[in-house]
Amino acid sequence: MIISRRFSIIWWKSKMREEILRVFSFYFFLGKKSARTRTFFLVSSVSILMALIIRAYQLAGYWTENGQVIFQNFLMVFFLQFLIVLLGLFYGTSILAEEVEGRTMSYITTRPVRRAALITGKYLAYLSLVSIMLISTVLISYLILNLGRDFRLDDIGTVFRYFIILWLGLAAYMSFFNFLGAWLKKPILVGLAFGFGWESIIQYFPGTTQKLSVAHYLKSLLPQYTSSSGKLGFLFIRLEPTKPGLAVLILIAIILVFLILASLIFSYKEYLFEE
Amino acid sequence: MTAVIEATSLSRWYGNVLGISDISLEIQPGITALLGPNGAGKSTFMKIITGQLKANLGQVRIYGQKVWNNNQIFHRLGFCPEVDAFYEELNGLEFLSGLLSLYGFRKAECLKLAEQALKIVELQDVKLRPIRSYSRGMRQRLKVAQALAHDPEILILDEPLSGLDPLSKRRLIKLIKELRTKGKTIVVSSHILPEVEAMTSEIILIHHGKILAKGDIYFIRELLDTHPHMIKIKSPQFRELASWLAPEDYILNITFESESQAVIFETHHRDRFFDRLNELVLNSDLNLEEITSPDDNLQAVFDYLVEK
Numbered sequence: 179m180i181i182s183r184r185f186s187i188i189w190w191k192s193k194m195r196e197e198i199l200r201v202f203s204f205y206f207f208l209g210k211k212s213a214r215t216r217t218f219f220l221v222s223s224v225s226i227l228m229a230l231i232i233r234a235y236q237l238a239g240y241w242t243e244n245g246q247v248i249f250q251n252f253l254m255v256f257f258l259q260f261l262i263v264l265l266g267l268f269y270g271t272s273i274l275a276e277e278v279e280g281r282t283m284s285y286i287t288t289r290p291v292r293r294a295a296l297i298t299g300k301y302l303a304y305l306s307l308v309s310i311m312l313i314s315t316v317l318i319s320y321l322i323l324n325l326g327r328d329f330r331l332d333d334i335g336t337v338f339r340y341f342i343i344l345w346l347g348l349a350a351y352m353s354f355f356n357f358l359g360a361w362l363k364k365p366i367l368v369g370l371a372f373g374f375g376w377e378s379i380i381q382y383f384p385g386t387t388q389k390l391s392v393a394h395y396l397k398s399l400l401p402q403y404t405s406s407s408g409k410l411g412f413l414f415i416r417l418e419p420t421k422p423g424l425a426v427l428i429l430i431a432i433i434l435v436f437l438i439l440a441s442l443i444f445s446y447k448e449y450l451f452e453e
Numbered sequence: 454m455t456a457v458i459e460a461t462s463l464s465r466w467y468g469n470v471l472g473i474s475d476i477s478l479e480i481q482p483g484i485t486a487l488l489g490p491n492g493a494g495k496s497t498f499m500k501i502i503t504g505q506l507k508a509n510l511g512q513v514r515i516y517g518q519k520v521w522n523n524n525q526i527f528h529r530l531g532f533c534p535e536v537d538a539f540y541e542e543l544n545g546l547e548f549l550s551g552l553l554s555l556y557g558f559r560k561a562e563c564l565k566l567a568e569q570a571l572k573i574v575e576l577q578d579v580k581l582r583p584i585r586s587y588s589r590g591m592r593q594r595l596k597v598a599q600a601l602a603h604d605p606e607i608l609i610l611d612e613p614l615s616g617l618d619p620l621s622k623r624r625l626i627k628l629i630k631e632l633r634t635k636g637k638t639i640v641v642s643s644h645i646l647p648e649v650e651a652m653t654s655e656i657i658l659i660h661h662g663k664i665l666a667k668g669d670i671y672f673i674r675e676l677l678d679t680h681p682h683m684i685k686i687k688s689p690q691f692r693e694l695a696s697w698l699a700p701e702d703y704i705l706n707i708t709f710e711s712e713s714q715a716v717i718f719e720t721h722h723r724d725r726f727f728d729r730l731n732e733l734v735l736n737s738d739l740n741l742e743e744i745t746s747p748d749d750n751l752q753a754v755f756d757y758l759v760e761k
Contacts, residue, residue: 204554290556
């Protein structure tokens, strides 16, 4: 009995994985061809332009901090508080909203694929696409800002850590916004209010209130954290960081919980786009 | 014969608006047309039988299996939606092979099946063109192609002929009829009666969310004995013919169409009328050019049933 139950769980898992992979490859291909991907690739490339401008200021002597410090501030302001929220919002909410608005929902819901696999596969496809976008722009920006400096082995570790933080943030935001997209008819407005309102304002509140945001756990993971250093230090002056291990666990929990919730909603909700 | 699709007491409403009410029916292999005006409940019924909507009451089974949240049924079922919507960035081949990949076919197999489906709907020449550049007819045929590409036993086609030019309509009707000969079960919806008539005589009339009539169109017509049959006869001797038949007690009304040299009889007893007509043809030099039944079509049945 136990063996057969275990066997059926393993079978279900492998079936589910196979279905997720099918959906992943379809939407990864579709995502690569979409006009939105090109648009957001251009938006992310703004960071490269900004890095070039900062670097020019640095060379002219207007900016005295070294590349590492500037990059960390740049990461905070542009990537962490703007780009990953924006990408997470538009890609996360579009996972279901674009099927409803584009009236293509019936193409995917009449295929032999579980709805949970559909939403998970599409989420992973879009996450992978945006991660590629993000990694390339972060890497180029880092190199521009640190050009001419002697690179050490530690630098690779630091850059890798930045990637992990940004990726966790992107995955968490996208999962949350995916949930909003599955739940609400018009998720963008609520998403904008959350991503650029709540997430920013709550950081200035002391105590545990700030822990009700994704940004708090991301900032807690930043290396060489200094609460008031640099020209932009005022932006995170109130941060009372959570321990890094716990912050990672909470971010993973956010990703999983909202992905499961979105899958449940999608499995039982009817999307009436014609009536 | 075992029913392929079996609906029992299906009801579905949207808030206070009724979609369908207490629909029970069985659909057998062949072409079955779901006929009714816009808003009659055809799309709601189709969405329920394809598992996109859940019935508030009742249940639907396909090959004895429930449909709602049973994704495995889609190996045996293809659905062509009414809406003109696509992943516009893709070309025809990518669209079909991409959707086929969701069935778990390998890449080479997806391409092979997609090519086959494109050939069936005569789109192989434009397969590499982006879908956004397709004409309405091409788009409609591509929608049908995605429904049949995995060779399902059941095809549910929601208004497949809508917006097509006459040539494309004829092509698609021909294709649907060919699919019937392959033993498929095809459910097709339409609100345009002659289109349905060209495809099948097996109909389900639906209006205000309820089934008004179901079965063979001619059989339904026979059931409507409260309404007279109309028989139009074209003959150079149309006036003589009218005078010979006028005394018969089953003739209710006679109308002349002098320009076309035709006469229209209204009768409650079609069989008796034709028996007498046969006698006249055999026993006189009556020359008949054409016999038609102008009300023996879906429009007439539909009008009678909804009491227009």
